[in-house]
Amino acid sequence: MRNLELPGRSPVHGTQGMAATSNPLSTLTAIEVLKSGGNAMDAAIAACAVQCVVEPASTGIGGDCFCLYAPSGSDKIVAFNGSGRAPRAATPEWFAEQGITEIERQSPHSVTVPSAVDGWDRLIGAHGTRELGELLQPAIRYARAGYPVASRVSVDIASQTGIIRDDENLSSVFLNGGKTPAVGTLHRQPELANTLDAIARNGRDAFYTGEIAENIVDYLRSKGGLHTLEDFAGVEGDFVEPISTEYRGYTIHQCPPNGQGVIALLLLNIMEGVEAGDGPLGPERLHFEIEAGRLAYRDRAAYLADPAHAEVPVDWLLSREHADDLRREITPAKAMTELPELPGPEHKDTVYITVVDKDRNACSFINTLYYGFGSGLMAPETGVVLHNRGMSFSLDPAHPNCIAPGKRPLHTIIPGMVTKGGKTLMSYGVMGGEYQAYGHMQFLTRMFDFGLDIQEAQDLPRVFPDPRSGEVQAESGLAEKVAKALRAKGHTLIAPEKPIGGSQAIWIDWDEGVLTGGSDPRKDGCALGY
Numbered sequence: 001m002r003n004l005e006l007p008g009r010s011p012v013h014g015t016q017g018m019a020a021t022s023n024p025l026s027t028l029t030a031i032e033v034l035k036s037g038g039n040a041m042d043a044a045i046a047a048c049a050v051q052c053v054v055e056p057a058s059t060g061i062g063g064d065c066f067c068l069y070a071p072s073g074s075d076k077i078v079a080f081n082g083s084g085r086a087p088r089a090a091t092p093e094w095f096a097e098q099g100i101t102e103i104e105r106q107s108p109h110s111v112t113v114p115s116a117v118d119g120w121d122r123l124i125g126a127h128g129t130r131e132l133g134e135l136l137q138p139a140i141r142y143a144r145a146g147y148p149v150a151s152r153v154s155v156d157i158a159s160q161t162g163i164i165r166d167d168e169n170l171s172s173v174f175l176n177g178g179k180t181p182a183v184g185t186l187h188r189q190p191e192l193a194n195t196l197d198a199i200a201r202n203g204r205d206a207f208y209t210g211e212i213a214e215n216i217v218d219y220l221r222s223k224g225g226l227h228t229l230e231d232f233a234g235v236e237g238d239f240v241e242p243i244s245t246e247y248r249g250y251t252i253h254q255c256p257p258n259g260q261g262v263i264a265l266l267l268l269n270i271m272e273g274v275e276a277g278d279g280p281l282g283p284e285r286l287h288f289e290i291e292a293g294r295l296a297y298r299d300r301a302a303y304l305a306d307p308a309h310a311e312v313p314v315d316w317l318l319s320r321e322h323a324d325d326l327r328r329e330i331t332p333a334k335a336m337t338e339l340p341e342l343p344g345p346e347h348k349d350t351v352y353i354t355v356v357d358k359d360r361n362a363c364s365f366i367n368t369l370y371y372g373f374g375s376g377l378m379a380p381e382t383g384v385v386l387h388n389r390g391m392s393f394s395l396d397p398a399h400p401n402c403i404a405p406g407k408r409p410l411h412t413i414i415p416g417m418v419t420k421g422g423k424t425l426m427s428y429g430v431m432g433g434e435y436q437a438y439g440h441m442q443f444l445t446r447m448f449d450f451g452l453d454i455q456e457a458q459d460l461p462r463v464f465p466d467p468r469s470g471e472v473q474a475e476s477g478l479a480e481k482v483a484k485a486l487r488a489k490g491h492t493l494i495a496p497e498k499p500i501g502g503s504q505a506i507w508i509d510w511d512e513g514v515l516t517g518g519s520d521p522r523k524d525g526c527a528l529g530y
Helices: 024-035 040-054 092-097 116-127 137-145 151-158 161-165 168-174 190-202 210-222 229-233 261-272 283-303 320-328 433-448 480-488
Strands: 012-014 018-021 064-070 078-082 238-240 243-247 250-254 349-356 362-370 377-379 384-386 415-420 423-431 463-465 472-474 502-509 514-519 526-529
Touching (some): 012 526, 018 502, 018 514, 024 040, 024 526, 040 349, 064 116, 137 190, 190 210, 210 384, 243 261, 250 433, 261 283, 261 320, 261 433, 283 320, 283 463, 283 480, 349 423, 349 502, 362 423, 433 463
Antiparallel strands (some): 012 514, 018 349, 018 526, 064 078, 064 362, 243 250, 250 415, 349 362
16 A cells, blocks of 8 residues: 555545546546446547547557456456458558568558557447447547647657658648647647448448548558558458466466567566565666566567468467576676577557446457657548557568568557456556567556555556667656666667556456556556546
8 A cells, every 4th residue: 555645646445347548538438337327338439439539659450459357257368359450452562563662650651540440349249238329429529529638648649740740731720820739729620520420320330431441542552552451341340369377376468479478487487486586666677577578579580470371389488498598698797788588489649447246247458659649641531540560560471570562560458357267357557669568568467466555566667678779768766766777787788768668457256346557657548447
């Protein structure tokens, strides 16, 4: 329990239902759906649609989604992959012929076919109780009548001013007199309201066929994109088999690749063999976490891809032998100067939502544009900002994550679920692009290794070893004596460009019949229960 004399948040408690999101308007929407008789899936989709309006830099209907769902709180977890695919004409040979060696952010090639709307529709059809059109109404109202811009939202939008200026459609919505919307001002997105209304009236096909799809495809092709109406008409998300590992007596569930959930589980496997040590913010502990992160993300870069197009060695990555091999490479006294060569197998922005209802259905849901405003491209007349997940593809034909027709790229967004004894105990997730797999490990170990409550585990300062530069991002709340000790071990610490990640979680106490939630202070949101 936190020191109540100091600033901070207490966990939120309820009995009938609970929601936690990164925006109060979204959380309240979820609660209203629950109180009107909807279930956790209904509430999560309605809340996500609102966030696609009120957190426009972080998420949108031009992005992707993933979901874990626990019907009636059982440990029979349902997993859904709603990530988009490359256009059918996208081949590494085509890019080579065009002299393109890297997929740039604000180009049509960074846009895989958006799959979020399809995902919402399929998830509601399988596990919801309400119609999609009904659940979109709060989002439509906020887009048309306006929503007050929250503090973190204003910062996130302002941070992308240059990207916004480079696209006339984005500029028309998010710049007024050359300035982005200020905190506390009322902002409207009438074109997006019209698009959402069309989906509400005519279903998911309104987005993937007809005028909206034609508008998006024509816009992308005008910029040199390879997208076709057939690509959009063929969108279909997949129910998949979740993967899991054991940690301190709990079972941790993730979606399988092409997402990086397997790397979150690998990190937990490594850390299970590490003693708690000097506390969650002690230099010895953080050193082990940083080194484990560097090793695990090396594996991510080497092996993670769409398993329908490449062999992804999930069983090997999650084997205890592999975790042991990686752990043995960590030297307590100093940081690795180079990552070791180990044998292989033998053969940026997002929103996260968690909801639990009175029947203990638990929904762990995540929706993304990747970078702030994704590709920085908005289809005219639709208000749809298009994500940039295609940047995650390699253009090296020998790499398992090389772009290919209809292929899904490596994906960073990963919802999480914790079970034990046949029941779901916690629905949780961590935002923050590359950080997410590492963030899952940090959040769970701070709860299960150090006994922090669901809010404290989210509040503590964070560090993250950048998988590209090797530098360690360290938030300003980290004590200087700890930072000094990490530097003495050879780590290069830098300040992050913005707070590291965000998170939400809900714990189910089956004996007391109580729900306990927490929400990351790095975002504007909150947990609410009743």
